[in-house]
Amino acid sequence: MYACTITSSRAIGSAPKGHRTLCADRRCAITVGDLGEFGVVARITGRLPQGESVLLGPGDDAAVVKAPDGRVVVSTDLLIEGRHFRRDWSSAYDVGRKAAAQNLSDVAAMGAIPTTLVVGLGMPADVPVAWVDGLADGFREECALVGASVAGGDITRSELVVIGVTALGDLGGHAPVTRSGARPGQVVAFAGRLGYAAAGLALLEAGLVPEGGPLLEAVEGHRRPRPPYACGPEAARMGAAAMLDVSDGFLQDLGHVAAASGVGITLDPTAFPIGEPVAAAAKELGADPVDWVLTGGEDHALAAVFPPEVRLPPHWTVVGHVVEGTKVQVAGRTTGLGGWDHFRE
Amino acid sequence: MYACTITSSRAIGSAPKGHRTLCADRRCAITVGDLGEFGVVARITGRLPQGESVLLGPGDDAAVVKAPDGRVVVSTDLLIEGRHFRRDWSSAYDVGRKAAAQNLSDVAAMGAIPTTLVVGLGMPADVPVAWVDGLADGFREECALVGASVAGGDITRSELVVIGVTALGDLGGHAPVTRSGARPGQVVAFAGRLGYAAAGLALLEAGLVPEGGPLLEAVEGHRRPRPPYACGPEAARMGAAAMLDVSDGFLQDLGHVAAASGVGITLDPTAFPIGEPVAAAAKELGADPVDWVLTGGEDHALAAVFPPEVRLPPHWTVVGHVVEGTKVQVAGRTTGLGGWDHFRE
Numbered sequence: 001m002y003a004c005t006i007t008s009s010r011a012i013g014s015a016p017k018g019h020r021t022l023c024a025d026r027r028c029a030i031t032v033g034d035l036g037e038f039g040v041v042a043r044i045t046g047r048l049p050q051g052e053s054v055l056l057g058p059g060d061d062a063a064v065v066k067a068p069d070g071r072v073v074v075s076t077d078l079l080i081e082g083r084h085f086r087r088d089w090s091s092a093y094d095v096g097r098k099a100a101a102q103n104l105s106d107v108a109a110m111g112a113i114p115t116t117l118v119v120g121l122g123m124p125a126d127v128p129v130a131w132v133d134g135l136a137d138g139f140r141e142e143c144a145l146v147g148a149s150v151a152g153g154d155i156t157r158s159e160l161v162v163i164g165v166t167a168l169g170d171l172g173g174h175a176p177v178t179r180s181g182a183r184p185g186q187v188v189a190f191a192g193r194l195g196y197a198a199a200g201l202a203l204l205e206a207g208l209v210p211e212g213g214p215l216l217e218a219v220e221g222h223r224r225p226r227p228p229y230a231c232g233p234e235a236a237r238m239g240a241a242a243m244l245d246v247s248d249g250f251l252q253d254l255g256h257v258a259a260a261s262g263v264g265i266t267l268d269p270t271a272f273p274i275g276e277p278v279a280a281a282a283k284e285l286g287a288d289p290v291d292w293v294l295t296g297g298e299d300h301a302l303a304a305v306f307p308p309e310v311r312l313p314p315h316w317t318v319v320g321h322v323v324e325g326t327k328v329q330v331a332g333r334t335t336g337l338g339g340w341d342h343f344r345e
Numbered sequence: 346m347y348a349c350t351i352t353s354s355r356a357i358g359s360a361p362k363g364h365r366t367l368c369a370d371r372r373c374a375i376t377v378g379d380l381g382e383f384g385v386v387a388r389i390t391g392r393l394p395q396g397e398s399v400l401l402g403p404g405d406d407a408a409v410v411k412a413p414d415g416r417v418v419v420s421t422d423l424l425i426e427g428r429h430f431r432r433d434w435s436s437a438y439d440v441g442r443k444a445a446a447q448n449l450s451d452v453a454a455m456g457a458i459p460t461t462l463v464v465g466l467g468m469p470a471d472v473p474v475a476w477v478d479g480l481a482d483g484f485r486e487e488c489a490l491v492g493a494s495v496a497g498g499d500i501t502r503s504e505l506v507v508i509g510v511t512a513l514g515d516l517g518g519h520a521p522v523t524r525s526g527a528r529p530g531q532v533v534a535f536a537g538r539l540g541y542a543a544a545g546l547a548l549l550e551a552g553l554v555p556e557g558g559p560l561l562e563a564v565e566g567h568r569r570p571r572p573p574y575a576c577g578p579e580a581a582r583m584g585a586a587a588m589l590d591v592s593d594g595f596l597q598d599l600g601h602v603a604a605a606s607g608v609g610i611t612l613d614p615t616a617f618p619i620g621e622p623v624a625a626a627a628k629e630l631g632a633d634p635v636d637w638v639l640t641g642g643e644d645h646a647l648a649a650v651f652p653p654e655v656r657l658p659p660h661w662t663v664v665g666h667v668v669e670g671t672k673v674q675v676a677g678r679t680t681g682l683g684g685w686d687h688f689r690e
Contacts, residue, residue, distance in 0.1 A: 055416060056521055059605065061454040061590050062420035062514070064521050067412035071400060074496065075407035076511055078465030080503045109406040120423030120509045151419065158425045164465045164509025166421055169407070176401055176409050245406050260404065 032132060033125030037155055040132060044121075044153070047136040051149040053115040053170075063151035065116045065168055073169040073176065075106035081161040089204050092131040094223040096138020099163050102247060104146055105227035105300040107169035109245035111177040111236025114148045114229070116168040122158030135163075146229045174236045181241040182261035182305040188320040189312055190303045191231040194250055194272065195289060196221025198296020199281035206285055215284060218277035227300035231315065235304045238312070243304040249295040254303060254328050261305075264325025266332070269294065271319040294330065377477060378470030382500055385477060389466075389498070392481040396494040398460040398515075408496035410461045410513055418514040418521065420451035426506040434549050437476040439568040441483020444508050447592060449491055450572035450645040452514035454590035456522040456581025459493045459574070461513040467503030480508075491574045519581045526586040527606035527650040533665040534657055535648045536576040539595060539617065540634060541566025543641025544626035551630055560629060563622035572645035576660065580649045583657070588649040594640040599648060599673050606650075609670025611677070614639065616664040639675065 032040045041058070050057040056064035065072075077099075079085060085095045100117060107114040119139065123132075139150050148167075200222030203215060210216040227245070235243055242261060246253050251267075258265050274282075274289045282289035305322055306312065377385045386403070395402040401409035410417075422444075424430060430440045445462060452459040464484065468477075484495050493512075545567030548560060555561040572590070580588055587606060591598050596612075603610050619627075619634045627634035650667055651657065 056523065060521075060523050061451040061588075062418045062457070062512075062521075064455070064516070065417050065419055067415055067417045070412055070415060072410050072412040072417045072513065073407045074410055074461065074463055074511070074513060076463040076465050076497065076509065077499045078467050078501050078503075078507060078509050080467050080501060080507065082504075083502060106406040110409070112407075116419065118419055118421040118511060120421050122423050122425050122507070152421065154422045156423050156425060157428060158423075158505075158507070160504065162423060162425065162467070162503070162507050162509075164421065164423050164507075164511075166419070166463060166509075166511035167407070168417065168419060171409070176405075176407075178401065178405050243406075 029128035029130055031125060032123060032127050032129055035129055040129070040155055043129060044132060044136045047133065048140055048150045050151065051147055054149050054151045057149070058152045063116070063118065065151055067170065069171045069173060071171055073107050073110050073112040073171060074166065075103055076164065076166040077103050077106070079163040079165070087131075087161065090223045092134030093138040095163070096135040097142045097224045099165050100139045100142035101225050101227050102298070102300055103165045103167035104142065104148060104229060105245045107167045108227065108229045108232030109243050109302055110169065110171070111174055111232050111240070111243065112169035112171045113233055114146045114167050114169040116148055116151045117143060118166050119150055119153040120156075120164035121153060122156045122162035124159060125157060127161065172233065174233070177236050177240045177243040177304070179242055179244055179257045179260035182257050182263050182265070182322045183241060184263055184322050184324050185308060186241055186305045186322040187308055187318050188254070188265055188267065188303065188305055188322065189316040189318045190246065190250070190301050191316050192228040192246070192301030193221065193226060193275060193299045194246065194301050195278040195292035195296050195299065196275060197225055197298035198292035199278045199289070202285055202287065202292070203281055208284070214277040214280035218281040221277060221299065225298060225300045228302055228315065231302050235302065235306075238306065238310050240304040240306055243302060246297065246299060246301040246303050248297045250303065251294050251328055251330070257303070257305065258326060258328055262326070264323040264327050264329065265320055266323050266329045267320035269330050271317065273317065374473035374475055376470060377468060377472050377474055380474055385474070385500055388474060389477060389481045392478065393485055393495045395496065396492055399494050399496045402494070403497045408461070408463065410496055412515065414516045414518060416516055418452050418455050418457040418516060419511065420448055421509065421511040422448050422451070424508040424510070432476075432506065435568045437479030438483040440508070441480040442487045442569045444510050445484045445487035446570050446572050447643070447645055448510045448512035449487065449493060449574060450590045452512045453572065453574045453577030454588050454647055455514065455516070456519055456577050456585070456588065457514035457516045458578055459491045459512050459514040461493055461496045462488060463511050464495055464498040465509035466498060467501045467507035469504060470502060472506065517578065519578070522581050522585045522588040522649070524587055524589055524602045524605035527602050527608050527610070527667045528586060529608055529667050529669050530653060531586055531650045531667040532653055532663050533599065533610055533612065533648065533650055533667065534661040534663045535591065535595070535646045536661050537573040537646030538566065538571060538620060538644045539591065539646050540623040540637035540641050540644065541620060542570055542643035543637035544623045544634070547630055547632065547637070548626055553629070559622040559625035563626040566622060566644065570643060570645045573647055573660065576647050580647065583651065583655050585649040585651055588647060591642065591644060591646040591648050593642045595648065596639050596673055596675070602648070602650065603671060603673055607671070609668040609672050609674065610665055611668050611674045612665035614675050616662065618662065
């Protein structure tokens with residue numbers, strides 16, 4: 001809830017111009033157009049504390065971040081409104097959590113500890129400042145899970161909300177865990193959740209907005225993934241031979257490991273646990289939950305390949321083996337991509 | 346010129362579907378929708394050689410880059426079609442050069458040597474692959490000026506072309522040169538060009554498309570800035586007290602130095618050289634070239650503040666002094682912002 005003065009015709013809604021009022025809802029809202037670029041930047045940076053990895057934070061041409069390992073891990077993603085999120089399906093806070101999560105997860109998937117994000121944000125002038133506040137809060141709180149900070153960014157005007165996120169991380173002396181190290185005889189395992197985001201998206205696309213219970217948990221899985229960040233560096237310490245972040249779908253992403261490593265992978269579909277929210281959504285929609293588990297993206301589970309002698313802790317689930325060959329097979333059948341290609345729909 | 350097979354209804358233009366032909370113009374073009382996400386990624390990465398700073402390049406969850414200093418400089422920018430560039434005013438190659446330049450320049454403005462870019466690219470499915478090729482070539486060649494590489498990125502679909510660029514750099518053992526170190530008695534200088542981009546943009550906005558001479562050089566200044574990259578680390582070595590990249594306009598950007606340092610700055614407007622292209626454009630349009638020099642952005646000159654005893658090489662031009670106070674004054678008159686705020690037009 002915000003006390004605001006409507007100072008510009010860009011403000012949305014019906015409150016009288018120039019009238020100071022306490023707002024109970026979004027119809028009366030200060031917009032980013034009212035604040036201007038530098039006001040928005042000041043507002044955002046005021047919500048973003050800087051962690052000990054950040055030597056120089058927002059407010060200069062660039063940030064300066066510790067890279068104690070002498071190497072830095074870097075990954076970037078672009079999120080476009082309507083394609084990666086909808087403002088009517090996800091709160092600003094959830095969009096911030098998710099945008100941070102998918103990039104922090106990419107860093108963890110190399111076996112590194114994320115230290116820093118920088119964020120480019122494009123948006124229309126009529127976006128309420130409260131929305132930007134929520135976005136910044138989401139970034140802050142997802143970063144806090146791993147001790148990272150948003151050290152800088154860029155703000156510009158755009159017809160749609162566009163979010164460019166870049167994550168940096170530190171390998172702590174370990175070799176990066178790439179996609180190309182899988183060898184026949186090794187085991188395939190995953191940590192985290194699978195199928196939740198796809199189940200939640202299917203519920204929203206069907207027009208369902210559950211208010212509680214496992215269906216809401218599925219929708220929350222779409223809005224706010226929960227990557228198992230600590231499992232990335234843990235896998236590196238345990239000697240993982242290959243690892244990646246499941247962003248496009250388990251089968252498609254394992255296909256990248258198979259291709260990069262020059263191996264085949266065989267999976268046991270009965271080895272995948274079906275979460276209660278995924279099962280409930282499948283029942284509600286008459287869908288097969290295993291489809292979501294094997295081909296749904298955006299949960300940001302970590303999939304890794306380990307030498308067979310590694311004793312895995314219980315939060316890693318073994319689901320298959322690396323074999324000679326070139327394909328990913330499920331119960332002996334070669335699979336299609338079943339994932340997500342941004343230019344083929 | 347491309348030999349292409351039209352394989353999809355997404356291909357623009359009038360060439361018959363499924364007909365193999367040699368294309369003399371853009372009406373017959375393979376699109377990114379034809380190639381698909383992974384095809385586009387492979388095509389782009391094939392055009393981007395990896396320099397010695399890149400330990401792990403494109404194709405994994407994240408890149409791994411050398412950070413020999415134990416710190417890394419990081420800056421990010423978001424470029425939106427129609428706002429930061431127009432595809433009818435700038436070639437893809439020029440857009441790539443410019444997008445790279447403005448980020449490499451931010452790193453140089455800290456006194457660091459740029460090592461790496463990562464690039465998020467959103468675009469419609471009907472963008473010709475030739476456009477993407479040109480963009481990648483522009484990134485590659487601008488990076489080559491400083492020995493940097495595009496080490497990774499992200500591709501997605503978007504209604505407009507959106508480019509998110511993040512640059513990393515190495516300080517080489519020096520302290521970063523921030524905006525906050527200016528002290529009364531120091532001199533203000535700049536390196537690079539001022540007013541070219543604004544003059545060129547004004548010509549394009551007036552509907553003029555010069556084919557040669559100084560007017561074309563002004564337009565080229567808009568399309569392809571020429572930041573004086575080496576002057577950034579040079580300024581750091583010479584003991585610069587403050588520095589920034591002139592992206593929003595000289596007066597506005599010097600205002601950031603004044604605010605961050607808690608000082609005033611007084612400038613001599615007659616000390617600024619007026620480039621021949623800027624003068625020619627001003628004559629053509631009946632404009633005051635000094636306005637473009639003082640308030641035009643996007644040339645990515647470097648402005649720096651030096652202790653008075655520093656002997657500056659001739660590519661640095663002294664244009665003013667740091668004084669007690671809080672304002673930027675030109676010939677004794679306090680100036681307005683005169684720059685560029687993305688939410689106030």
